[in-house]
Structures are given as C-alpha cells and as structure tokens.
Amino acid sequence: MVERVQPGDAIHPGKPVTVDRYGVGARINHWITAASLILLGISGLALFDPSLFFLTALFGGGQNTRALHPWIGVVLFLSFFIFFFQLWRANLPAKVDWVWLSKFRDIIGGHEENLPELGKYNAGQKFIFWSMTFLILVLIASGIVIWEQYFAEYITIPVRRIAVLAHSIAAVLIICIFILHVYAAIWTRGTLRAMTRGSVTGGWAWRHHRKWLRELAGQRKIGPAE
Numbered sequence: 001m002v003e004r005v006q007p008g009d010a011i012h013p014g015k016p017v018t019v020d021r022y023g024v025g026a027r028i029n030h031w032i033t034a035a036s037l038i039l040l041g042i043s044g045l046a047l048f049d050p051s052l053f054f055l056t057a058l059f060g061g062g063q064n065t066r067a068l069h070p071w072i073g074v075v076l077f078l079s080f081f082i083f084f085f086q087l088w089r090a091n092l093p094a095k096v097d098w099v100w101l102s103k104f105r106d107i108i109g110g111h112e113e114n115l116p117e118l119g120k121y122n123a124g125q126k127f128i129f130w131s132m133t134f135l136i137l138v139l140i141a142s143g144i145v146i147w148e149q150y151f152a153e154y155i156t157i158p159v160r161r162i163a164v165l166a167h168s169i170a171a172v173l174i175i176c177i178f179i180l181h182v183y184a185a186i187w188t189r190g191t192l193r194a195m196t197r198g199s200v201t202g203g204w205a206w207r208h209h210r211k212w213l214r215e216l217a218g219q220r221k222i223g224p225a226e
Ligand code: HEM
Pocket: 021, 030, 033, 034, 035, 037, 038, 080, 083, 087, 091, 121, 125, 126, 129, 132, 178, 181, 182, 185, 191, 192, 193, 194, 195
C-alpha cells in the first residue's frame, strides 16, 4: 500500500484546527535546497552566456563564480537527497492520480468538489518531485564530468562536450520546474505556511488532501490543542 501518512504528521484541535505537515528538520532541509538551487541558477546563468556575465559580480567575480558553482551543486545534491529519503514514499504514483489528472478543467477552474480525495500529495506535486529528482541526478553526474579542476584528466573532450549539453538542458528544465513549483505553492492559498510554520489549516487539508486528513484522524494522530 502507498504510504501517505508520515511519522511527524498530526492534527491539532483548535480554532482553526491545524495539521502538522513538515517538522523543523525537513523545513531547514527544504530551504537549504531552495537557496542552493537559486544560487546555482544565478551562478550557472552567469557562466552560460556572456550577456549574463555581470551576475558573477554577486559571487566575487568570474574566477570565484567558477570555483563556487560546483560546490553549491554538491550542497544541493546532498540536501535534496536527505529530503528525498523522507518524502519518496508519499510521492509514489497511485491510481487516483490519473483520475485527478483527467479532471484538469476542474483543477484549473477550482471545482474541488468534482475531484477525488487525495493523500499527502497530488499528481502535480509528484510530477515536480520526480522531475527534480531526475534532473538533479543528471546535473550532478554531468557536473562532475565537466568539473575540470578535479576530473579533467579522467574525461575525454568528446565526453565532456556531451556532458556540457546534458548539463545545460537539465539546468533549463529544472529552472522551469522550479518556477512551476513556486507558482503552485503561491497559487494554492494556504500552502506556503506548510514550509514556513510547518503546518496547514484543517480546512486546507480537507479541501486539498482529504484522504491524508482522514488517515491521520483514523490513526488517531492527534496532538495537543493550539
Ligand atoms: C523560493 C522557492 C521555493 C518555495 C517558495 C517553495 C515552497 C514550497 C512549499 C510551500 C512546499 C510545501 C507544499 C506542500 O506540502 O503541499 C514545498 C515542498 C517541496 N519543495 Fe519547495 N519551494 C521552493 C523551492 C524549492 C526547490 C528549489 C526545491 C528543489 C530543488 C524544492 C523542493 C520541494 C520538495 C521536494 C517539496 C515536497 C513536495 C513533494 O514531496 O512532492 N522546493 N515547497
């Protein structure tokens, strides 16, 4: 069975009812990942095209940007995968995801009453999760191949050319996925507090992830009143 309820999730009675969604550790993990992706995007774009070279000023010039960019990539890789192992089960595809996706008009139109009840994540969130996972793997693997300071002598020039292309394509795609993720987090009202305060309101959980809420209630995951 797909695991939807995670260890720290719990309902707190009160006005309004709140539901824990991310613990402190997961949130710190998320924001380190977010900050490193933003820094990677800026420093990567600075190295990508001469018209964006001025962005290297933010990192102390061209040489420093070139030296720092791969290390920030290592931070992103490590922090994302620590986060990944906490979340992957809840992001496994389920049959209901296809039903939810087939009702695209109702999703866009905000007719949630026509949508099936969902666990902790919807198909859009799962898509973003697995896309990030795949693209970060491509970025780290191709990044190591083109990290000349340490690996130049082990890699041939034709292989490095392919890696540069793969690295650039994956970077453009992850920037698109990032924009989609931030847009969805802001567009779905009440979502941002899940990653700032760690909890959502009972109403938000009822509206968007009712199966998750029902399962928490069913398993008596009830914390103190807030
Ligand atoms: C400023 C940028 C960002 C904002 C405002 C933001 C916001 C959020 C919010 C509000 C959630 C909770 C959604 C929910 O539980 O329903 C979330 C979850 C998540 N975020 Fe971000 N995020 C940002 C950047 C990133 C970046 C750069 C990454 C990865 C490279 C990332 C990866 C994730 C993942 C994996 C989840 C868990 C969702 C899942 O497992 O399906 N986020 N984010």
